[in-house]
Amino acid sequence: MKNNASKENLSVATLRRMPSYLRYLKILKEKDVKFISSVAIAKELNLNSVQVKKDIAFASKTPGKPKVGFSVSALLDDIEDFLGCYNIKDAVLVGVGKLGRTLLSYNGFKNYGLNIIAAFDNDPVLWNSEINGKTIYPIEKLPGILKRSGAKMGIITVPKVAAQDVCDLLIASGVKGIWNFAATHLNVPDGVALKNEDLAASLAILSQQLSEILKENN
Amino acid sequence: MKNNASKENLSVATLRRMPSYLRYLKILKEKDVKFISSVAIAKELNLNSVQVKKDIAFASKTPGKPKVGFSVSALLDDIEDFLGCYNIKDAVLVGVGKLGRTLLSYNGFKNYGLNIIAAFDNDPVLWNSEINGKTIYPIEKLPGILKRSGAKMGIITVPKVAAQDVCDLLIASGVKGIWNFAATHLNVPDGVALKNEDLAASLAILSQQLSEILKENN
DNA sequence: TAGATTGTTAATCGATTAACAATC
DNA sequence: TAGATTGTTAATCGATTAACAATC
Numbered sequence: 408m409k410n411n412a413s414k415e416n417l418s419v420a421t422l423r424r425m426p427s428y429l430r431y432l433k434i435l436k437e438k439d440v441k442f443i444s445s446v447a448i449a450k451e452l453n454l455n456s457v458q459v460k461k462d463i464a465f466a467s468k469t470p471g472k473p474k475v476g477f478s479v480s481a482l483l484d485d486i487e488d489f490l491g492c493y494n495i496k497d498a499v500l501v502g503v504g505k506l507g508r509t510l511l512s513y514n515g516f517k518n519y520g521l522n523i524i525a526a527f528d529n530d531p532v533l534w535n536s537e538i539n540g541k542t543i544y545p546i547e548k549l550p551g552i553l554k555r556s557g558a559k560m561g562i563i564t565v566p567k568v569a570a571q572d573v574c575d576l577l578i579a580s581g582v583k584g585i586w587n588f589a590a591t592h593l594n595v596p597d598g599v600a601l602k603n604e605d606l607a608a609s610l611a612i613l614s615q616q617l618s619e620i621l622k623e624n625n
Numbered sequence: 626m627k628n629n630a631s632k633e634n635l636s637v638a639t640l641r642r643m644p645s646y647l648r649y650l651k652i653l654k655e656k657d658v659k660f661i662s663s664v665a666i667a668k669e670l671n672l673n674s675v676q677v678k679k680d681i682a683f684a685s686k687t688p689g690k691p692k693v694g695f696s697v698s699a700l701l702d703d704i705e706d707f708l709g710c711y712n713i714k715d716a717v718l719v720g721v722g723k724l725g726r727t728l729l730s731y732n733g734f735k736n737y738g739l740n741i742i743a744a745f746d747n748d749p750v751l752w753n754s755e756i757n758g759k760t761i762y763p764i765e766k767l768p769g770i771l772k773r774s775g776a777k778m779g780i781i782t783v784p785k786v787a788a789q790d791v792c793d794l795l796i797a798s799g800v801k802g803i804w805n806f807a808a809t810h811l812n813v814p815d816g817v818a819l820k821n822e823d824l825a826a827s828l829a830i831l832s833q834q835l836s837e838i839l840k841e842n843n
Numbered sequence: 844t845a846g847a848t849t850g851t852t853a854a855t856c857g858a859t860t861a862a863c864a865a866t867c
Numbered sequence: 868t869a870g871a872t873t874g875t876t877a878a879t880c881g882a883t884t885a886a887c888a889a890t891c
Contacts, residue, residue, distance in 0.1 A: 417833075418858070423830060425826075426825035427823070429825075430808065430825075431810050434809070434810065444871085444872060445872080446872070456860095457859075457861080457874090460872095461859090471874085472866085472867070473865080473872045473874090474867055474870080474872050475872075476872070490829050490832070491832050505730050506731075508723070509723045509726075509727045512723050513724075515824075521832075560831075560835060583835055583839060584834065586827070586828070592648050592669070592670065598838055600831055602827050603645070604824070605645070606734075607644035607647075607736075608641045608642075608643075608645070610737050611709075612820060613818055614709050614714060615635075616820075617777060617818050620816055623816075662847085663850095664847085664849095673884060675851095676883065678850065690849075691849045691850090692847050692848050693849095
C-alpha cells in the first residue's frame with residue numbers, strides 16, 4: 408500500500424542535502440532574487456543538476472518553469488514545509504555542560520521545527536535556573552515531565568559514561584528519537600531512531616581530504 | 626601510478642564509520658576484552674559483517690584470526706593510526722562565541738590528531754585572554770600567525786553573515802581545509818577541502834525517521 | 844573433527860549521472 | 868524561432884550484501 412508515492416525513493420542523501428538548498432534559497436531571497444534554476448543551484452553548491460532536480464521534486468509543490476526555473480520564495484516555503492519546519496516537535500535536553508548550554512542558547516533549531524521544552528542535569532546548582540527561557544530540572548523529574556508533555560525527542564549532551572543510562576531513561580519515558588552528542592556508542596531498541604552527532608567522523612573525512620590536497624601540492 | 630593500493634576503494638562511508646569502531650573498541654578495552662570478531666562488532670553497531678570486515682581491512686595491519694577475530698588493542702592502535710590520530714594537525718579557530726568557546730574547551734579533538742593553536746575574534750574584550758590554554762587574538766593577526774605556524778586547517782564558528790569573509794581570509798592565509806560550523810553555504814576554490822558541520826541536516830534525518838516511527842505506532 | 848570466523852569473489856541494490864524529449 | 872530549462876528514462880557507477888572457500 409503506497410499512499411505517498413512521491414516519497415518512494417527519498418534517500419538519506421537527499422534529506423541531507425535539503426537544508427543546504429534551504430540556506431542557499433534564503434541567501435537568494437535576501438538578495439531579492441525572484442527565480443532560480445536547478446542548474447544554477449547545482450553550480451553554486453557543486454552538485455549535479457539532475458540530482459538537484461530530483462531532490463527538489465520531492466519537496467516542491469509547483470513544477471519549475473522551463474527557461475525560468477523555480478520561484479525562490481515558493482520553493483523556500485515548500486522545502487521548509489517538507490523538512491517539517493512548520494510541524495514543531497518538542498524535545499528535552501539532558502546534560503547542561505558547555506555543549507548543552509550552547510545548544511540551549513541556540514535559537515536556530517526552531518527554524519527546523521525543533522522546540523526544546525526543558526533541560527535536565529544532576530547538578531543541584533543548576534536546578535530551576537533558566538537558559539534562554541528553558542528551565543533546568545533534576546533528572547528525577549524527567550519521566551514525569553516527558554510523559555506529561557508528550558515530547559518524543561531527547562537530546563543527549565552528558566559525558567559519555569552517563570550517556571547510555573540517560574538514553575535508557577529517555578526511552579523508558581516514551582522518547583522515540585535520540586539525538587546523541589556524547590562521543591560514545593549507544594544501544595537503542597528497534598522502533599527508536601538514533602542520530603549520532605559525530606564530530607570525530609566529520610574530522611576524519613576532512614583530515615583525509617586535507618591530506619590528499621597537501622599530498623598533491625607537495 | 627598507484628602507490629597506495631590498499632586505499633584504492635576507501636569511501637567516505639567507510640571513513641565515517643571508522644570512528645564508531647574506535648569508540649566501541651575503547652569500550653571493549655576498558656572492559657578488558659582481549660579479542661573481538663567482525664561479526665560481533667557488526668551486531669553491536671547494527672552493521673553488516675562484511676562491511677565491517679572490509680572497513681577494518683583498510684586500517685588493520687595484522688589479519689584477523691579465524692575463530693578468534695582481532696586483538697582489541699592492536700586494532701584500536703591501527704584505527705587510531707589510520708585516522709591520523711598520531712599525526713597532529715594544527716588548526717586555528719575563528720569566532721569565539723558560545724560554540725567557539727565550547728570547541729576550544731573540548732579536549733577530545735586531540736584524540737583525533739587535531740590541535741587548535743590559536744583563536745581569533747573581533748571583540749577587543751577577548752583579545753589576549755585564554756580559553757583552555759589557547760590565546761585569542763584580533764582577526765588582523767590571523768594571516769601572520771597562520772603563515773608563521775604553517776597550520777593548514779581553519780575552524781569557522783562566526784555568525785553566518787561573517788562566514789564567507791572569514792573563509793576567504795583563511796584561504797588567503799594558506800589554509801587548505803575548512804571546518805565550517807556557521808549555518809550557511811560557503812564558496813571555496815578547488816584545492817580546498819570544506820566540511821560543513823550541519824546540525825540542520827542531522828535534524829532533518831532524525832525528524833524524518835522519528836515521523837516514520839510515530840506513523841507506524843499511530 | 845566440527846564449527847566459527849576470516850577474507851574474497853560475485854551478485855544485488857541504490858544512488859548518481861548521461862541522454863533526451865517536452866516546454867516555454 | 869532558438870535556446871535554456873524542465874522532468875523523465877536509461878546507463879553507469881559504486882557501495883552493500885550474499886555466497887563460499889580457506890583457516891584455525
